[in-house]
Amino acid sequence: MDERIKKHAQILVDWSTEVKKGDRVLIRSHPSAEELIIALYEELGKKGADPITIYTSNEATSTYLLNRDGEMDTPDHMLALFDKSDVVISIIADDNITAMGGVPGERLSTMSKAYKPILKMLMDKRSSITLFPTNSSAQMAGMSLAAYQDFVWGAVIRDWQEVYDMQEILREKLASASEVHITGPETDLKLEIGGMKPVNSAGKHNMPSGEVYVAPHPDSAEGNILFDMPMILRGQEIEGVKLEFSEGKVVDFSAKGKEEMLESLLETDEGARRLGELGIGTNRQIDRFTRNMLFDEKMGDTIHLALGYAIPWSVGGGKKGNESAVHVDMIKIMAKGKMKLDGEPIMVNGKFVWE
Amino acid sequence: MDERIKKHAQILVDWSTEVKKGDRVLIRSHPSAEELIIALYEELGKKGADPITIYTSNEATSTYLLNRDGEMDTPDHMLALFDKSDVVISIIADDNITAMGGVPGERLSTMSKAYKPILKMLMDKRSSITLFPTNSSAQMAGMSLAAYQDFVWGAVIRDWQEVYDMQEILREKLASASEVHITGPETDLKLEIGGMKPVNSAGKHNMPSGEVYVAPHPDSAEGNILFDMPMILRGQEIEGVKLEFSEGKVVDFSAKGKEEMLESLLETDEGARRLGELGIGTNRQIDRFTRNMLFDEKMGDTIHLALGYAIPWSVGGGKKGNESAVHVDMIKIMAKGKMKLDGEPIMVNGKFVWE
Incomplete structure (x- = not known):
């Protein structure tokens, strides 16, 4: 063996x-x-x-x-x-x-x-x-x-204790932040996460893991974003997904083909148009897209957002996470992007500022 | 498929x-x-x-x-x-x-x-x-x-309803009988089954099946028997097993080699020297020994006896079946044998008299 x-x-x-x-x-x-x-x-x-x-x-x-x-x-x-x-x-x-x-x-x-x-x-x-x-x-x-x-x-x-310790830095920064601002090519999006509960995912429920994720306030997303990696929907790939948000809700969308599949997803229920998750991938051993979300969403130097329900334990006490029958992840490569927490950059061109 | x-x-x-x-x-x-x-x-x-x-x-x-x-x-x-x-x-x-x-x-x-x-x-x-x-x-x-x-x-x-109906003739004869007498080469053995409960096994708990079996009275076996087919014990074959019974108990035994394995089986406990089952195989599609008791004991034109515990539902109400930690089947080919119930032949040279 x-x-x-x-x-x-x-x-x-x-x-x-x-x-x-x-x-x-x-x-x-x-x-x-x-x-x-x-x-x-x-x-x-x-x-x-x-x-x-x-x-x-x-x-x-x-x-x-x-x-x-x-x-x-x-x-x-x-x-x-x-x-x-x-x-x-x-x-x-x-x-x-x-x-x-x-x-x-x-x-x-x-x-x-x-x-x-x-x-x-x-x-x-x-x-x-x-x-x-x-x-x-x-x-x-x-x-x-x-x-x-x-x-x-x-x-x-991997040494999962080491992964956990490294991710704690990120989790703590997210836990004390209120506004997330993501910029990059065709992307300028703001989310609110104040009072929500970021989770350090280091190989317990998912193996492999390597991400920190948190539920955004369902009515907070403002702006637009381009996802560089294909969205996987019922086994099919939808490329070049672009979403525009206002007051947390998708108000416009486009994709390179299969737009009707994307539309039918958005129409599943009220919550399918809102975000349930912001995740930041840290596993640099995952360096390519393999059409399997257990791996893809953990990819190093990427972030992902999910349309649909929020994972309950990533919602802060007394706060409301998004509710929906669906949960679909979409990945953005951050090689040319930037993420700020309350105006302070934490990820620039894929690297964390403390690296 | x-x-x-x-x-x-x-x-x-x-x-x-x-x-x-x-x-x-x-x-x-x-x-x-x-x-x-x-x-x-x-x-x-x-x-x-x-x-x-x-x-x-x-x-x-x-x-x-x-x-x-x-x-x-x-x-x-x-x-x-x-x-x-x-x-x-x-x-x-x-x-x-x-x-x-x-x-x-x-x-x-x-x-x-x-x-x-x-x-x-x-x-x-x-x-x-x-x-x-x-x-x-x-x-x-x-x-x-x-x-x-x-x-x-x-x-x-197979048509298991037909098997069931055919075996009912045999089951009814056993149910009304008291003495079983088995004769053949190096074999002359009597058992008592009066008041015991013969079972028509036609493909419910075992698939394939094809046998009628009953628990003998544990102290009834008298005489000697030669088993023509190998006894399988912990994956090993013991050939030419001969047993001699008195008042239900094995009082002498021999085999062509591995006699010490047979001896250690008989010494497991008090019930390991007594019979827990008499079975009569009827499945003529099973025409060879394949070292698998699910098949071997159902072989047409054979009978088998088991040393050790009696299957509970083959023991008559108010009667005592044999008790033991073991249950080991031994098969006898009836091609040159005869089985009588209360003196009346029911199987002669492997065939039932009503065939």
Whole structure:
């Protein structure tokens, strides 16, 4: 077994989910990640924790949903399993990322609704989502498997305590700031974050991670922004997205093609036109776009904004975060940009001023 | 997908476990049975039942147990999952049947004890155990994968109602009988089954099945018997097993080699020297020994006896079945044998008298 797989498992168990003796551990994975599952079983055995692995498969789920008509309630055996688990490790892996492509949207959303109480439970668990490199995700990234493995494990196998400490500087600056001002080519946008709660994301719930994020006040965005990287919407790429905000709301938009998809996103609900997240990526091991948001949004020297709901714990006490059924991230490269907090520059041309 | 896999899935869902709308279904399988899992998801989708598949793997379990020291309690997330499941389908499949070979016996038994309350729950569920043909089990049987697939699906894809009806004749005869007398080469054995409860096993809990079995009175066996087929004990074959009984208890034994293994089995506990089962195989699609008891004991024109515990529901009301920690089946070919019930022949040279 590749030594990096063992290291990946150790990081998930020791750092991300802090597994201890007697923990009931639930692993969710496609069998193509079998080597990582076996490496996890080794670490969990050493800890004296008890694993169950449930099988996720796009092919099986697609077959199921194509044949599953009508209403669906929350499956209580799945609910009970999650309820009694202390730790949940979800591994993104599959033989075919697109295998769910033929499932009608309403069946997916029927299933999502039925599973909502289960996913909600994750909030109270030590849980982490990670990725095991397969040919399928390498293909999505346009890379060979060997190059993609180097990319993934380069981003995962890091000193996460050091990442945490470095990000604390940024988190503290955001926590004491009120106005965020982002400028750059075709970009001049102001947001308010006063009283909101910036989060230092250093490899707990996401592995890899490497970002600090915060919920902006939903009615604060003013100005315009160009996103240099494609927005990914239901597996499709929308390039050159430009948004114009007034009183927090998107009042104008454009894109290089597929504008109708962008429009339909914005029309999902009231909150789909407002921002739920400002994130700042710090993971410089992630140096390219791979069409996977677990990696893309953590890219070093970038920021991202999300249309849609705010992550609850990034909203300050007594404050209101944005609400919506959607949450779609859009990435901006900061190589030619600047970010100021209350008028003071903190990021210039992608670098933090204290670097 | 091979049409026989779809048929296999339909039989499991329609006949074996009688899945209905809203059932919570738990599948336990190694991913090498992926095609059968997908076929089951299709059938379960049609029924409107909710599946979860948990991943079993000899390699992962071996790695886990080799690293898992000390005590183990019953994992309550697994307990909750079983508790809330209406139907459990267990699929025997693996890449390597022998992968657990290096795990010390005491760790296996620590795990078995911890999982006992979970397996006990299976008694009250609609549950079925089946096999998906892989190279690993084909190799164990000494066959090519294609030949083994023909063998497995030949035994599985049958009209199980017809099997049930045919076996009812035999079950009724056993239910009204008191003395069983088995004769043949080096064999002359009498058992008492009066008041015990013969079971018509026609593809519910075992798929394939094809046997009628009953618990003998634990102190009734008198005489001697030669088993023509190897006894399988902890993965090893013991050939030419001969047993001599007096007042239900083995008083003498021999085998062609590995007698010490047989002796250690008999010394497990008081019940290991007594019989817990008399079974009569009826599945003539199973026409060869494949080193897998799910198939071997159902072989047409054979009978089998088990040393050790009696299956509870084959013991008559108010009667005592044999108790033991073990249950080991031994098969006798009846091609040159005879079985009488209360002096009346019912099987002569492998054939039932009513055939």
